Amino acid sequence: MKKVRLSLIGFGVVGQGLAELLQTKRDLLRREYDLDVALVSVANSRHGFIYREEGLDIATLLELAARRQPLTQHPGVRHWSSALEGLQATQADILAEATWTNLRDAEPGLSHVRTALQQGMHVTLANKGPAALAASELLDLARQQGVQFRMEATVMAGTPVLSTVREGMAGVEVHAVRGILNGTTNYILSAMAQGRGYAEVLAEAQAQGYAEADPTADVEGYDVVAKTVILAALVFGQFIKPAQVQRQGITGVTLEQVQQAARDGRRIKLIASLSRDGEQLQASVEPVALPLEDPLAHVDGAMNAITFHGDSLSTVTISGPGAGRLQTGQGLLADVIAIAKTL
Incomplete structure (x- = not known):
């Protein structure tokens, strides 16, 4: 039985989703992958970093989180006030980084990832x-340290996008990518296609948890820009900055425009697009009126989808959930399993 020691930084919705999967799929991991994953450390912003050499009890952690109790109440743990201090003082095979996304300077996640890689740990990101913001540096650092830096959960949660294009489509020269990569905006545009107004649908999306109280990152396209930059690095090997992505959100899309598109046999979707023109990579995130024969035109609600255009496989479209507690946790789990195969 292969034993893997896992450190988890970020114990919010996604981190708890991964922990729950580790608990419920423990027998499957042992049976199908000959793998025993011990969660040896967990950190969050409120309670700091806890570590237990022989592994933490996941049921206890989830119960403490549900009751909003300090994680330090877990029996027999060592504690550090900050995740970075705890990470520097302990050892694990893999770090799963699931703190909040900060597109200004990527902290504190960037420091967590950098430190783990410098210590010779493999890393998976949500x-x-x-x-x-730092894919080039981190991929180089991982290569120098002889470890893996994986990020399946960053694009379409647990739907296997990055692993499909990098491994399942190995040998295919991809020349363009188009995708619906944000559930909130797709939910809004899908409802507007049924004749409802933007403000009404946004309020409904917020009430149902599809949209944040401040939906700017979603509706103005910043979330999709981040995913587009990640795809540029992993699919095309080109490291661009978010500012290099032409961006237009959906706040300016009117009900009249949506209805006119329908009369023209089209549907408006927020589309992330990457295409190679010689040595130049064109990148954009913007509302596009897609013809009905386009498979992306029929992706509705909070679902996501992505289409790869290549040579030996002309068109490959993958659709599935792009967010969610267990769905994003599944992306992290898939990376943990992939990394464990190489240990």
Whole structure:
């Protein structure tokens, strides 16, 4: 049985989703992958970093989180006030980084990832910030240290996008990518296509948890810009900055425009687009009126989808959930399993 020691920084919705999957799928991991994952450390912003050499009890952690009790109440743990201090003082095979996404300077996640890689730990990300702002540096650092830096959960949560294009489509020369990569905006535009107004649908999305109280990152396209930058790095090997992505959100899309598109046999979707023109990579995030024969035109609600255009496989479209507690946790888990195969 292969034993893997896992450190988890960020114990909010996504981190708890991963922990729950580690608990519920423990027998499957042992049976199908000959893998025993011990969660040896967990950190969050409120309670700091806890560590237990022989592994933490996941049921206890989830119960403490549900009751909003300090994680330090877990029996037999060592404690550091900050995640970075705890990470520097302890050892694990893999770090799963699931803190909040900060697209200004990627902190504190960037420091967590950098420190883990410098210590020879493999890393998997759900946090888009470090990948969007420092992918080149972190991938280089991982290569220098002989470890893996994976980020399946950063694009379409647990829907296997990055692993599909990098491994399942190995040998295909991809020349363009188009995708619906944000559930909030797709939910809004899908409802507007049924004749409802933007403000009404946004309020409904917020009430149902699809949109944040401040929906700017979603509706103005910043979330999709981050994912577009990540795709540029991993699909095309080109490291661009968020400011290099032409961006237009959906706040200016009117009900009249949506209805006119329908009369023209089209549907408006917020589309992330990457295409190679010689050595130049064109990148954009903007509302596009798609013809009905386009598979992306039929992706509705909070679902996401992405289409890869290549040579030996002309068109490959992947659709699935792009957010969610267990869905994003699944992206992290898939990376943990992939990394464990190489240990």
